[in-house]
Amino acid sequence: MxxxxxxxxxxxxxxxxxxxERALGxxxxxxxxxxxxxxxxTALESDRPAVLIxxxxxxxxxxxxxxxxxxxxxxxxxxxxxxxxxxxxxAVSAFQSGVFDYLSKPFDLDKVLSVVxxxxxxxxAAHVAEEATESRLLIGDSSAMQEVFRTIGRLSRxxxxxxxxxxxxxxxxxxxxxxxxxxxxxxxxxxxINTAAIPAxxxxxxxxGHEKGSFTGAHARRPGRFEEAAxxxxxxxxxxxxxxxLQTRLLRVLAxxxxxxxxxxxxxxxxxxxxxATHQDLQKxxxxxxxxxxxxxxxxxxxIELPPLRxxxxxxxxxxxxxxxxxxxxxxxxxxxxxxxxxxALQKKAWPGNVRQLQNLCQQLCVMAPGEQIxxxxxxxxxxxxxxxxxGGDSWSQALRSWTRKALFRGQTDLMTEARNELERVIFDCAxxxxxxxxxxxxxxxxxxxxxxxxxxxxxxxxx
Numbered sequence: 001m002x003x004x005x006x007x008x009x010x011x012x013x014x015x016x017x018x019x020x021e022r023a024l025g026x027x028x029x030x031x032x033x034x035x036x037x038x039x040x041x042t043a044l045e046s047d048r049p050a051v052l053i054x055x056x057x058x059x060x061x062x063x064x065x066x067x068x069x070x071x072x073x074x075x076x077x078x079x080x081x082x083x084x085x086x087x088x089x090x091a092v093s094a095f096q097s098g099v100f101d102y103l104s105k106p107f108d109l110d111k112v113l114s115v116v117x118x119x120x121x122x123x124x125a126a127h128v129a130e131e132a133t134e135s136r137l138l139i140g141d142s143s144a145m146q147e148v149f150r151t152i153g154r155l156s157r158x159x160x161x162x163x164x165x166x167x168x169x170x171x172x173x174x175x176x177x178x179x180x181x182x183x184x185x186x187x188x189x190x191x192x193i194n195t196a197a198i199p200a201x202x203x204x205x206x207x208x209g210h211e212k213g214s215f216t217g218a219h220a221r222r223p224g225r226f227e228e229a230a231x232x233x234x235x236x237x238x239x240x241x242x243x244x245x246l247q248t249r250l251l252r253v254l255a256x257x258x259x260x261x262x263x264x265x266x267x268x269x270x271x272x273x274x275x276x277a278t279h280q281d282l283q284k285x286x287x288x289x290x291x292x293x294x295x296x297x298x299x300x301x302x303x304i305e306l307p308p309l310r311x312x313x314x315x316x317x318x319x320x321x322x323x324x325x326x327x328x329x330x331x332x333x334x335x336x337x338x339x340x341x342x343x344x345a346l347q348k349k350a351w352p353g354n355v356r357q358l359q360n361l362c363q364q365l366c367v368m369a370p371g372e373q374i375x376x377x378x379x380x381x382x383x384x385x386x387x388x389x390x391x392g393g394d395s396w397s398q399a400l401r402s403w404t405r406k407a408l409f410r411g412q413t414d415l416m417t418e419a420r421n422e423l424e425r426v427i428f429d430c431a432x433x434x435x436x437x438x439x440x441x442x443x444x445x446x447x448x449x450x451x452x453x454x455x456x457x458x459x460x461x462x463x464x
Contacts, residue, residue, distance in 0.1 A: 005120055006030045010040050010054035010063060011082075016105075020053065023109045024116065037061040041069050048075055051100075051119045053112075056083040067098050078119035082107065095153030102153060104146040106411040138171070138178055139319050142312035143408060148175065151304055156182040161254075163239075163299050164277035166306030169356030172277040173237060175304060180233040185273055188232025191225050196238035204246055205262050208253075214263020226259065226270050234272045239299065240280035240291060251295045274299070309351040309358060311401055317343050319355060323362035333366055338374050345376045349383065425460050428453065 007029045009020045017033040034040040054063040078100035100119045164172040180190045209224030253259045276299045285291035328335040369378040431442040443453040
């Protein structure tokens with residue numbers, strides 16, 4: 001039972017320890033806190049908790065060294081890692097070192113309690129330590145990207161199929177490469193193919209290869225992408241555009257694990273992990289009978305949804321800094337940086353092309369911006385003309401989603417009150433502007449009584 005379980009908290013921040021102790025105590029757990037690795041290692045000589053929560057960055061050592069101490073002493077217990085400085089490498093390294101879960105600061109206390117509850121019921125013997133490989137493919141501090149990092153970490157010892165979804169330019173191939181790099185097949189090749197970019201009549205040969213003379217123009221035997229990816233990963237981008245007959249053949253290969261080249265008799269083994277991606281709604285395509293439901297379930301063992309850039313606007317400074325540095329190195333130019341005003345302007349944009357659009361912009365600014373500091377007036381006219389998220393091509397709900405994510409990332413609380421007040425203020429102002437200040441008519445249009453509208457306007461004025 002929870003009231004009998006001891007949870008240890010290791011963090012050099014006294015405020016973090018206090019908050020976690022209080023939340024865990026209210027949930028019925030006993031707690032003990034430590035400020036460094038040395039003290040917790042000493043305590044483990046005579047005692048042990050049911051669950052251990054540790055910061056990764058501690059004053060005397062990496063918090064993950066606690067895992068080595070546990071292993072050396074033959075102690076099996078779930079460890080939850082947390083940090084304010086998180087990236088893909090750190091997330092994968094934490095999972096491969098054997099942590100039960102990985103939390104990024106600032107964290108939601110309800111999620112912490114949920115993870116502790118799960119950890120207290122799962123045996124730690126299931127965790128196996130492996131050496132992590134280095135990657136700098138993914139960048140992001142937003143909660144959405146942290147969840148992507150955690151998922152890649154959890155899958156790092158697996159070769160199961162993964163379906164990547166998200167808008168065009170959101171980074172699906174980048175995630176696919178990261179999944180490959182942090183997998184048991186990382187020593188093998190990573191082969192990517194965009195199924196929408198190849199004519200339907202050539203796609204079968206492209207995937208499975210062909211024998212000499214199998215069709216007009218087949219002057220020699222050619223291996224397909226399945227052969228090229230043997231021992232590694234095959235990434236099929238825009239899988240939603242694959243023709244139905246080829247979907248049937250792909251399903252058979254995935255089910256049976258073997259195939260023939262076009263025009264061939266030799267049975268070849270499909271020794272590949274298949275990752276797929278799409279920006280389309282496959283459920284809708286299934287309903288329209290343009291995508292096989294059985295293939296969908298075969299590909300969709302795990303789904304990773306990539307957020308659009310407008311919903312992770314807090315990542316724009318990090319991404320832009322990386323792309324500007326990368327562009328300067330590739331072109332042999334002086335590195336440039338964004339002014340705070342430029343960052344603010346970019347974070348308000350809708351970014352229909354997502355991360356790819358930001359990368360292209362940074363390459364352009366690296367060449368065209370006149371000074372070392374990039375100012376708002378240096379932005380291209382095409383970007384200046386696009387409205388902020390929530391205007392033009394984007395919906396107001398997307399703008400609200402972006403605002404909420406950023407507020408949560410900043411550690412802001414009481415979001416509902418602020419959002420509700422701002423929503424009412426904007427709607428009331430627009431209605432009164434439309435009616436020329438006539439409250440009776442404005443109330444009718446809003447579906448409110450006049451007295452209700454008057455009371456709410458008074459409340460909003462008092463709250464200002």
